[in-house]
Amino acid sequence: MSKTIPPTCPEPATGRTYWRSLDQLSDTPEFREWLHREFPSGASEMTDPVTRRHFVKIMSASFALAGIGLGTTGCRKPVEKLEPFARQPEGYVHGVPQYFATAMPTRTGALPLVAKSHDGRPVKVEGNMLYPDGNGGTDRFAQASILDLYDPDRARRFTHHGNNVAREAVNDFLAGLAKSAAAARGAGLALLLEPGTSPSRARLRKLAAGLLPQARWFTHDPVDAGAHMAAATQMFGRSVRPVFRFDRAEVIVSLDADFLGTEEEVHHHIRRFAAKRRLEKPEDGMSRLYVIESLMTLTGANADHRLRIPSSVVGKAAAALAAAAGVNNVSAEGIPGDAAKWLAECANDLKAHAGRCLVVAGAGQSLAVHALAYAINSALGNVGTTLELLPAEVESDSLAELVADLKAGTVKTLVLLGGNPAYTAPADLDFAKVVAAARKNGTTVVRLGYYERDETTALCDWQLPAAHYLESWGDARTSDGTVVPVQPLIAPLFGGLTELEVIARLIGVQAAGAYEIVRETFASLVDGDVEGKWRKFLHDGFLAGSGHQPVAASLITSAVAKAVAAMKGEVAGNGKLEVVFRRDPKLDDGRFNNNGWMLELPDPITKITWDNAILVSRRTAAELGVANNDVVKVTVGGYSVEGPVWVQPGQADGTLGVTLGWGRSQTGRVGQGAGYNAYAIRTTAAPHLTVGATVTKTGRTHSLACTQEHWSMEGRPIIREANLEQYRQNPRFVDALKLHEPPQPKNAKEWPAPLYPNPFDEAKKSAFHQWGMSVDLNACVGCSACVLACQSENNIPIVGKDQVAKGREMHWLRLDRYYTTDKESFKPRDSGFYAAPVNRKQQFESWIDDVQVITQPMMCHHCEAAPCESVCPVNATAHDAEGLNVMAYNRCVGTRYCSNNCPYKVRRFNFFDYNKRPIDQLYKGPFGKRKDDEWDLIKMSKNPEVTVRMRGVMEKCTFCTQRIEAAKIAQKVKARASGDVVVPDGTFTTACAQACPAGAIVFGNLADPNSRVAKLKAQQRDYSVLEFLLTKPRLTYLARVRNPNPNMPDYYEAPMSLQEYEAKNHVQDALAPHGPADAKGAHH
Amino acid sequence: MATVTSSAAVPVVPKELLREPLVTNNRTPGWISDRVASLIEGRTPAWWWVAFIPSVLLAALLLGMLAYQISTGVGVWGNHHPTMWAWDIINFVWWIGIGHAGTLISAILFLLRQKWRTAVNRSAEAMTIFAVMCAGIYPAVHVGRVWFDWFLFPIPNSNAIWPQFRSPLMWDVFAVSTYFTVSLLFWYVGLIPDLAVMRDRAKTKIRQFLYGLFSLGWTGSNRHWSNYEKAYLILAGLSTPLVLSVHSIVSLDFAVSQLPGWHTTIFPPYFVAGAIFSGFGMVLTLLIPLRRWCHLEDIITMRHIDVMCKVTLATGSIVGYAYGMEFFIAWYSGSPYERFAFINRALGPYWWGYWIMIACNVVFPQLFWFKKIRHNLWIVFILSILVNIGMWFERFVIIVISLHREFLPSNWAYFKPSWVDIATYLGTFGLFFTLFLLFMRFLPMIAISEVKGVTPHADPHMPEGGAKGGHH
Secondary structure: OOOOOOOOOOOOOOOOOOOOOHHHHHHOHHHHHHHHHHOOOOHHHHHOOOOHHHHHHHHHHHHHOOOOOOOOOOOOOOOOOOOOOOOOOOOOOOOOOEEEEEEEEOOOOEEEEEEEEEOOEEEEEEEOOOOOOOOOOOOHHHHHHHHHHOOOOEOOOEEEOOEEEOHHHHHHHHHHHHHHHHHOOOOOEEEEEOOOOOHHHHHHHHHHHHHOOOOEEEEOOOOOOOHHHHHHHHHHOOOEEEEEOOOOOOEEEEEOOOOOOOOOOHHHHHHHHHHOOOOOOOOOOOOEEEEEEOOOOHHHHOOOEEEEOOHHHHHHHHHHHHHHOOOOOOOOOOOOHHHHHHHHHHHHHHHHOOOOEEEEEOOOOOHHHHHHHHHHHHHOOOEOOOEEEEEOOOOOEOHHHHHHHHHHOOOOEEEEEOOOHHHHOOHHHOHHHHHHHHHHOOOEEEEEEOEOOOOOHHHOOEEEEEOOHHHOOEEEEOOOOOEEEEOOOOOOOOOOEOHHHHHHHHOOOOOOOHHHHHHHHHHHHOOOOHHHHHHHHHHHOOOOOOOOOOOOOOOOHHHHHHHHHOOOOOOOEOOEEEEEEEOEOOOEOOOOOOOHHHHHOOOOOOOEEOOOOEEEOHHHHHHHOOOOOEEEEEEEOOEEEEEEEEEOOOOOOOEEEEEOOOOOOOOOOOOOOOOOOHHHHOOOOOOOEEEEEEEEEEEEEOOOEEOOOOOOOOOOOOOOEEEHHHHHHOOOHHHHOOOOOOOOOOOOOOOOOOOOOOHHHHHHHHOOOOEEEEEEOOOOOOOOHHHHHHHHHOOOOOOOHHHHHOOOOOOOOEEEEEEEOOOOOOOOOHHHOOOOOOHHHHHHOHHHOOOEEEEEEEOOOOOOOOHHHHHOOOOOEEEOOOOOEEEOOOOOOOOOHHHHHOOOOOOEEOOOOOOOOOHHHHHHHHHOOOOHHHHHHHHHHOOOOOOOOOOOOEEOOOOOHHHHHHHHHHHHHHHHHHOOOOOOOOOOOOHHHHHOOOOOEEEEEOOOOOOHHHHHHOOOOEEOOOHHHOOOOOEEEEOEEEOOOOOOOOOOOOOHHHHHHHHHHOOOOOOOOOOHHHHHHHHO | OOOOOOOOOOOOOOHHHOOOOOOOOOOOHHHHHHHHHHHHHOOOOHHHHHHHHHHHHHHHHHHHHHHHHHHHOHHHOOOOOOOOOOHHHHHHHHHHHHOHHHHHHHHHHHHOOOHHHHHOHHHHHHHHHHHHHHHHHHHHHOOOOHHHHHHHOOOOOOOOOOOOOOOHHHHHHHHHHHHHHHHHHHHHHHHHHHHHHHHHHOOOHHHHHHHHHHOOOOOOOHHHHHHHHHHHHHHHHHHHHHHHHHHHHHHHHHHOOOOOOOOOOOHHHHHHHHHHHHHHHHHHHHHHHHHHHOOOOOOOOHHHHHHHHHHHHHHHHHHHHHHHHHHHHHHHHOOHHHHHHHHHHHHOOOHHHHHHHHHHHHHHHHHHHOHHHHOOHHHHHHHHHHHHHHHHHHHHHHHHHHHHOOOOHHHOOOOOOOHHHHHHHHHHHHHHHHHHHHHHHHOOOOOHHHHHHOOHHHOOOOOOOOOOOOOO
């Protein structure tokens, strides 16, 4: 990826250096004057904001100022025909994408990004490789966020009481509001914000503190991502936020903390965690992860030891762990024998790694558990090593206080900036009713919202469309405090405003453009050459050296004691049910509710799409007399909600797992009707965990669309695993799991020449490039960011719930997730001769109670002897000389034979015109029509370098052939006469590899023995799936290694998948280092 | 006819050794012509309309379903990932299998001098042609982009891309189209003398013209007969390998792949046996009611039924042997994937499909060992339908059960057909019966001239009947 430092702007003789807003651009006399000189003949057309010529001109100007976004009114829709630039900006080539550094703001930080722009439209976001505390990886949310930009259902207009109003009227209204607020010194003005880290917002707030001292600021975060910071601040007595350095920890204990899955900053956590799990040779060390949790999470899936207890018992477990780890004044009670032994041994392991271990409490856990975690870390000397404390900003007041103010009638004007509080507010606050009552008493509600069709809109007098972050000027601080720019890639498609602009107008700041605000903030942060540093800031995407330095702080034991004393005694179990609320791994708090990619992304663990479920354990389901898809009514604290049940292997008995963000009553076309609303039973007192729920059957069913119907790997060596000890004894253990191959001549290194030699075997010897990929199953945690990156890069359509239920989802890259169990529970019927159970019966089988989870990214293997190619009657899929299995969509007739013959089943077929038809009208055929407004935005969102497939053709992973070709062309151009056309390793990579925060996917040139991928494939853990078919895949895997503790009561000598293999194939000690060569044949 | 005095030199065949004549009740050639022609010349019987009207409606349903599928996408069927082929290919193979009996009867039995074939070959060949037409619809429209079907033919084009000759689907294109062409020609050549009979009997101008046109100026001269016999023999010789090749090649669609349950060398002979089995099943299903309704009991005699039952028994047993052998090979291969595929057939989620197949194809046909059963038309008729059901399930077992659970358990799924699948299949029956009913109403459904040749009267040595028609 290349980024160009913006060239100096060729400045017109008079006029401004930059245009920063719509108003300035269209109306200033200087601009017009300049325009007349520049385009004398067409200048008059500028007054018509929608003509194509206008667009083109603005585009040319925009690119001349590459790196600096413009506000225009012209570029709403894609332009059908581009005219040449009147003045070609230097270095700009049509069709060649440009890259701009920006960032996606999150609750507790920001994700530094590089956005790819094609002729003015952003089409893909990637992590910023230059950013020092990162590897270019992102999370699911960042990858999916670009689709929201092109959401046809987003707010497109300014409204007052539901009627369209001009933007100017809104500006006037805000100006009036600012005037009256200033007069009242802010009294009666309340602002409700989402948590954020923007330095500009902080600066405006400081300004407001002077101008409008009586205005009140509130923050509402439904998932409470600030819990870690709040707890640390209390425990350490100063305003700090913890940073968990999993890359330094050799032993990690999670107290119900899903730090790899649904907590904040997962991309950092995954990267750091994976760094300590990656192995190159058997002698390498790796970390050990203990997880104590109720729901089966991604963190639990990656655990070496997992203690399955209800979330409400985690407090006691934490106390027992703390007591055993040497924390004073903590008593361990109420933990049964098995778990007590588990915790004691876990504590011993912690103590053995004092200073090199880390205990993390879940964001949803009580303050007591956080306190105990900090106490253990403090007792073992982890603070400052594996647990860093950074200075933090103080939070605003909470939503509950806002409701109190509203009830008291002290709020004259309520400004809602972002979020959807009417939906996300705890049920007991009754936010919608309170606001409605306040409005009756004269409160005016102004709202800046991304969606007009949602629950909060009905409460508002004024509705202002919000700009997407890719349309906004802004800034943010990442979790380590580094300042990053939020830079627009495109003018707001529907003229939306940013939060900064609204705040600035409210407090009456003169320069109310977001650009000026950010620039001014930046100027206050740096000294010296502001302009030069600004340019570098925008180019690099971060301000070097602006990060916070860790602070020293010592634990306040009295605060810990106080928090532990306040621990609640009520726990789940013995028929008592608890409800655990979690941020949804896909929809977050509901903000991605209209995002088709997110709705269709299989949940990383359950693999359910288009719905959330009430997750229960097998035993709890049996006690309640319910099964998968049964709709039940959950009642807790007087509130109730109905949702479908899903039996989740490995979940604690007595726990009901629910995720937030679904079941919206008012949402866009895509999200309508998906899931149930867990907010309905959530209260301020117990937002994350509540005990004492009752479940009643409704007698109805709701079928859930799950992408993986079968749970067990059936003892097949598809994902190969070993324990660290086994790996050290037999580094080539992957070979011991091979199925017999045709006999190889003795002492022969090479196979004898085949009867029909592969024509590409010769080409391979002299080719410059031979593409290949390696996936490290030890690093992959199953987060699914790669799936979305692939979807975004390759124009993969969504197909809708009905089609997913039919098995027709289109993801080129999927994550296979298997549950495995031990030898005793895995009962093979006689000698491998047995049929696996019917898929729907799995949920009743006892082996699913305690499972290990393994995940495997699965995409086209690019077999050298590809079974798909030989059966295609029309040559639509063929091999190229660089080892790619290529697909000619134009030639494909759609016999689907290739899919039948693909042993990995990675080819996807377009059963309908998924791109052309709306997902609810697929069966209408030619009568199913998309609305024009949808079309315009859908077209804009597509990557122009990848064909948009029509119905009836087969498609599959291409190893991002468009990126390969672009890199090759770039290298050829660079090489000129030198002939050095080999693309250097690391110049580019596939979308999935790029997005992977763990760095588990590595793509590159196998013809270069020094490439990273070639070296990975030379590792002893390298194996290919189903190698006995001799398909010779170019995608191979590095086997997974687990690191269990032999002293633990649940120690296993072999990973469960290996035990299954042994049980199924009647093998004793499959990985014994010697001998299996002879014995192997006998097993099968 | 005058009785020839038997001389002392001619041994008298004992009554119990005499075979039942192929045309019973001592029917004369004139009676045969009248009987067969009356089906065309007489009033349309009521039962014909009762059968024809629903058939046409179903054929119209077929057209509607195909239009829906082509305009909307393959997704209207139940096919999904991983079961990319389902009812489309099941029905293709099923109809192709049915299309086997006709050419087998007319070509192989002709070469083997099985004279009993004459009574049933015409209708069996017609059945073949119509069945192959029904079959041919499926591969043509099951693809994602029907309008590019021509990519499968080796047509010189500006892209200079040829079909991929390594693909069994390519071989299918040639095998099926050749089979259809030769079967059609064979059928038509056999029809010429009878068309001339119809021309000569025709009373209306239109009939005279059309039968005259298609009988190609047949006069029944010695030279015509001589050329005709030669042509017929050559076509029989050409068709014979095709009977074996077409279903062998269809079986290669599966055998060439590497899927457990498909990748099997036993497939070609096993498919051919299965095809003959199902073809005879269908012939019995069609002829048992027809001989009754058209009063053809003297031409299609109980002996014919008996012989066809025996062929069904033999081929059904071959198929049963193949099922057993598949299991043995799966076990013997040592591949756990292969073993699983077969255990999954018998005990997996679709166990019922497998056992329907075993019951209908292996168990019930064993009843044909008993003469009493072979002579009870009701039981034979029911068993023949069971054979057709069993053979449909055989393809279901091979295609759907193999695909739904193969190498990686993450892909496992359960296939269910959609209503369009079912309606399309019913529609092909509509097309088949529409064509067949039209055939029997407008063309002689019995080979008049050939049947005359096997009557006792045609045998100067045994005018009372006797060994004639037995094997030579």
